[in-house]
Amino acid sequence: MWRRSLSSFGFSGQALHSCFFPRTSVCTRPFATSMKEKVVSVLYKGGAAGRENKRILGCVENELGLRSFVESKGAEFVVTSSKDYPNSTLDKHLPDATVVISQPFWPAYITAERVAKAPNLKLAITAGVGSDHVDLAAACEKNITVAEVTGSNVVSVAEHVVMMILSLVRNYLPSHEIATSGGWDIAECASRAYDLEDKHVGTVAVGRIGHRVLKRLVPFDVHLHYFDPFKRLSPEDEKALNVTYHATLESMLAVCDVITINAPLHPMTENLFDSAMIAKCKKGVYIVNTARGKIVNAQAMADAVAAGHVAGYAGDVWFPQPPPKDHPWRTMQWNGMTPHYSGTTLDAQARYAAGTKEILENYFDGKPQRQEYLIVDAGKIVSPAYTKGNTTTGAK
Numbered sequence: 001m002w003r004r005s006l007s008s009f010g011f012s013g014q015a016l017h018s019c020f021f022p023r024t025s026v027c028t029r030p031f032a033t034s035m036k037e038k039v040v041s042v043l044y045k046g047g048a049a050g051r052e053n054k055r056i057l058g059c060v061e062n063e064l065g066l067r068s069f070v071e072s073k074g075a076e077f078v079v080t081s082s083k084d085y086p087n088s089t090l091d092k093h094l095p096d097a098t099v100v101i102s103q104p105f106w107p108a109y110i111t112a113e114r115v116a117k118a119p120n121l122k123l124a125i126t127a128g129v130g131s132d133h134v135d136l137a138a139a140c141e142k143n144i145t146v147a148e149v150t151g152s153n154v155v156s157v158a159e160h161v162v163m164m165i166l167s168l169v170r171n172y173l174p175s176h177e178i179a180t181s182g183g184w185d186i187a188e189c190a191s192r193a194y195d196l197e198d199k200h201v202g203t204v205a206v207g208r209i210g211h212r213v214l215k216r217l218v219p220f221d222v223h224l225h226y227f228d229p230f231k232r233l234s235p236e237d238e239k240a241l242n243v244t245y246h247a248t249l250e251s252m253l254a255v256c257d258v259i260t261i262n263a264p265l266h267p268m269t270e271n272l273f274d275s276a277m278i279a280k281c282k283k284g285v286y287i288v289n290t291a292r293g294k295i296v297n298a299q300a301m302a303d304a305v306a307a308g309h310v311a312g313y314a315g316d317v318w319f320p321q322p323p324p325k326d327h328p329w330r331t332m333q334w335n336g337m338t339p340h341y342s343g344t345t346l347d348a349q350a351r352y353a354a355g356t357k358e359i360l361e362n363y364f365d366g367k368p369q370r371q372e373y374l375i376v377d378a379g380k381i382v383s384p385a386y387t388k389g390n391t392t393t394g395a396k
């Protein structure tokens with residue numbers, strides 16, 4: 001099925017990995033409505049790159065490759081990048097939308113206000129991983145199924161995390177800037193450059209991404225650590241990685257030179273790294289966050305970097321997205337921030353476009369979704385990675 005979906009997008013099925021699972025039996029709503037289906041998809045603008053490169057499936061121009069498929073099912077298909085509350089194209093179409101597709105990279109925040117404006121909404125699909133931009137409490141209350149393409153970009157993110165750890169620890173970005181601006185100040189480059197070997201690196205969460213980050217770091221001969229309140233690796237996995245488990249986050253922060261955040265955003269992790277938690281990190285720590293911007297308090301992190309308590313901060317996730325021009329992470333020193341793109345490599349886009357198509361196909365055909373794809377189903381949170389509640393407060 002997966003291979004067939006991928007090939008229908010013209011891709012070879014390369015880079016399929018072990019995180020894709022056989023279909024299991026939990027159902028989304030059956031197809032049992034007489035009103036015309038309307039799928040509203042909110043994607044980022046592709047601009048010149050999107051027009052020229054058809055593999056950028058996640059942009060408005062390329063519509064996740066879904067138009068002919070959706071229309072073949074007799075459904076209306078609206079694709080827009082206009083998402084800001086309350087006068088966006090998304091808002092205009094919400095009253096008769098039955099399905100909304102959005103992406104973490106350009107999140108259409110499906111707040112309780114928007115859910116209230118969408119009485120016919122049955123399915124909210126995340127074309128990617130991470131459904132915190134949907135008010136999950138409101139989705140539960142209104143019996144809206146929330147599904148994402150679990151696993152589709154976890155390799156992409158794990159590779160990115162390793163790249164960012166190395167770039168911070170080795171002072172890569174400032175040194176690159178010295179070269180491109182015509183300089184040759186070796187001492188300046190070296191003054192903040194270290195080897196990663198022998199350092200203590202810890203992941204907050206050991207899910208699909210966290211586990212892959214640990215595996216990729218093994219050859220660097222570092223000391224590995226993890227904290228995850230809901231998951232303990234098997235003794236065999238812990239031994240293979242030579243990783244230390246911590247029962248509390250504080251215990252891990254106290255020993256780590258590098259922290260990588262790989263937990264979902266839910267009420268337990270929102271603002272987890274506030275000034276008090278950052279103060280519990282070792283002085284000079286490097287922090288990489290590709291999970292969600294809201295897990296880290298923006299001003300507290302900028303202050304900690306300015307004070308030298310945090311030696312460098314990198315990631316691709318912000319709140320809101322896109323962030324305002326004056327967001328402190330755009331300009332703070334020693335930052336390696338980028339727009340949200342770690343999970344949207346061209347390889348990842350092929351996988352999450354195919355996964356989105358699969359979810360839609362099951363929905364139209366009244367078939368069960370893969371259990372792993374479901375975040376909210378039949379009025380309940382069914383994903384083990386999320387707790388009850390809403391994290392969209394402050395979104396537009």
Ligand SMILES: NC(=O)c1ccc[n+]([C@@H]2O[C@H](COP(=O)([O-])OP(=O)(O)OC[C@H]3O[C@@H](n4cnc5c(N)ncnc54)[C@H](O)[C@@H]3O)[C@@H](O)[C@H]2O)c1
Pocket residue numbers: 128129130131151153154157204205206207208209210227228229230231262263264265268269290291292316317340341342343344384385386
């Ligand atoms: N930057 C990107 O492009 C990008 C792409 C994919 C995913 N992500 C983010 O990464 C997150 C993780 O993705 P995944 O595929 O590894 O998810 P996953 O569901 O496989 O794993 C999540 C893990 O987080 C753990 N967890 C939950 N609450 C925690 C807490 N309070 N402290 C520590 N651990 C906690 C869970 O027990 C689970 O092991 C996503 O939810 C998403 O927010 C970002």
